[in-house]
Amino acid sequence: MSTVVLIGTQWGDEGKGKVTxxxxxxxxxxxxxxxxNNAGHTVVVDDKVYKLHLIPSGILYQDKTCIIGSxxxxxxxxxxxxxxxxESYGISTVNLKISQRAHVIxxxxxxxxxxxxxxxxxxxxxxxxxGIGPAYMDKSARIGIRMIDLIDQDELAVLLERNVExxxxxxxxxxxxxxVDYKAVLETYRGYADTLKKYVADVPVxxxxxxxxxxxxxxxxxxxTLLDLDYGTYPFVTSSNPTAGAACIGAGIGxxxxxxxxxxxxAYTTRVGEGPFPTELKDEVGAYxxxxxxxxxxxxxxxxxxxxxxxxxxxxxxxxxxxxxxxITKLDVLSGLEKVRICTGYKYRGDxxxxxxxxxxxxxxxxxxxxxxxGWREDITTAGKLEDLPANARKYxxxxxxVAGVPIALIGVGSKRSQTILTANL
Ligand code: IMP
Numbered sequence: 001m002s003t004v005v006l007i008g009t010q011w012g013d014e015g016k017g018k019v020t021x022x023x024x025x026x027x028x029x030x031x032x033x034x035x036x037n038n039a040g041h042t043v044v045v046d047d048k049v050y051k052l053h054l055i056p057s058g059i060l061y062q063d064k065t066c067i068i069g070s071x072x073x074x075x076x077x078x079x080x081x082x083x084x085x086x087e088s089y090g091i092s093t094v095n096l097k098i099s100q101r102a103h104v105i106x107x108x109x110x111x112x113x114x115x116x117x118x119x120x121x122x123x124x125x126x127x128x129x130x131g132i133g134p135a136y137m138d139k140s141a142r143i144g145i146r147m148i149d150l151i152d153q154d155e156l157a158v159l160l161e162r163n164v165e166x167x168x169x170x171x172x173x174x175x176x177x178x179x180v181d182y183k184a185v186l187e188t189y190r191g192y193a194d195t196l197k198k199y200v201a202d203v204p205v206x207x208x209x210x211x212x213x214x215x216x217x218x219x220x221x222x223x224x225t226l227l228d229l230d231y232g233t234y235p236f237v238t239s240s241n242p243t244a245g246a247a248c249i250g251a252g253i254g255x256x257x258x259x260x261x262x263x264x265x266x267a268y269t270t271r272v273g274e275g276p277f278p279t280e281l282k283d284e285v286g287a288y289x290x291x292x293x294x295x296x297x298x299x300x301x302x303x304x305x306x307x308x309x310x311x312x313x314x315x316x317x318x319x320x321x322x323x324x325x326x327x328i329t330k331l332d333v334l335s336g337l338e339k340v341r342i343c344t345g346y347k348y349r350g351d352x353x354x355x356x357x358x359x360x361x362x363x364x365x366x367x368x369x370x371x372x373x374x375g376w377r378e379d380i381t382t383a384g385k386l387e388d389l390p391a392n393a394r395k396y397x398x399x400x401x402x403v404a405g406v407p408i409a410l411i412g413v414g415s416k417r418s419q420t421i422l423t424a425n426l
Contacts, residue, residue: 007321009317010266012224019264019327020218020220030056036132036222039053073139075105075130103135108164151193164180211257263406266330268307278310278363315355326406332419344369
């Protein structure tokens with residue numbers, strides 16, 4: 001396996017947690033490199049359901065080093081809750097390392113997120129309101145507070161006082177919302193620092209040393225390509241880079257250290273939050289996908305918008321991330337549909353576009369061009385190899401691979417770790 005970057009190719013929620021968990025078996029080190037607790041991974045092992053937001057799902061194996069990289073923004077309260085939950089299940093967290101350089105989310109970030117969303121009215125982004133965007137804004141504005149600052153009591157007091165003053169001015173005067181109490185936040189966060197300081201480490205040293213020793217390292221992205229700040233459906237995106245290149249920045253490694261990139265895609269498409277979605281189905285087929293696929297957000301519980309597989313997006317994700325392979329998840333959700341469809345291009349003012357447009361105005365006018373194929377009725381949740389799948393399901397996968405332009409390495413046919421068909425040697 002050596003070094004593999006695993007990313008989402010759509011709008012997040014592609015089932016990366018399950019694929020990470022599956023690949024983690026072979027990995028020695030698992031690194032989460034961007035995003036925050038806007039993400040949510042559901043992993044099912046031995047019928048137990050684990051919901052993780054910040055800690056890589058590799059933690060469920062007891063012998064792996066799990067890392068939260070510098071590109072992640074951390075809400076300490078959420079992280080501590082996650083650590084406590086894992087410990088209560090008897091899962092040790094001693095192998096967790098948190099980057100000194102990861103930025104910290106404070107209560108004023110969440111208030112700012114909520115206030116900004118409310119002020120946008122019908123133009124809201126539909127954020128998770130977890131303070132992710134404002135934390136990244138502070139990082140870029142060079143006023144952010146990092147884990148290394150959090151665990152330094154004096155540094156924290158100085159930086160926090162400066163920030164709270166400015167944030168309270170903005171929250172109360174611009175947005176007319178409540179501010180935060182400096183002393184209370186300081187005390188709470190000093191408590192968090194006490195709990196978390198044993199995990200804080202120099203992550204680039206650990207990761208580069210592991211690579212040097214020939215260990216298998218898995219870099220897991222959160223969200224997906226179309227939520228990328230630079231390459232997603234801007235402005236309806238998250239504030240970090242879920243694409244593969246960001247693994248280098250977020251983990252502190254050079255591009256020469258990456259061997260392979262694997263993109264995860266659902267056998268159909270989903271999206272939460274606002275923004276254009278060309279293959280969206282507002283009919284009973286979309287509802288069927290939502291019901292069969294349990295398409296409700298792990299983090300916010302919001303119903304996800306559902307639609308057909310979009311090959312234009314598939315090709316785009318292959319290009320932006322330099323994908324070697326696709327992993328197709330939740331194929332079982334499509335069982336029972338008489339016909340299945342794949343979008344191969346967008347009809348736009350008399351032309352057919354085959355490349356994903358940058359302009360949202362253009363995208364919102366695009367109508368999908370579909371190829372229709374016969375579906376399959378069989379239950380595929382016990383298929384262990386490609387040959388166990390119905391011929392129509394295999395044809396559907398072959399066509400996805402052709403349209404996207406990369407081979408398929410893995411197929412998910414159910415939520416359990418065991419319900420996975422491997423079709424390439426990763
Ligand atoms: P934020 O990341 O909370 O700022 O939200 C920005 C956009 O990204 C919104 O449309 C969210 O619904 C979406 N988003 C953020 N995290 C995830 C995720 O893990 N899965 C799917 N959508 C997400």
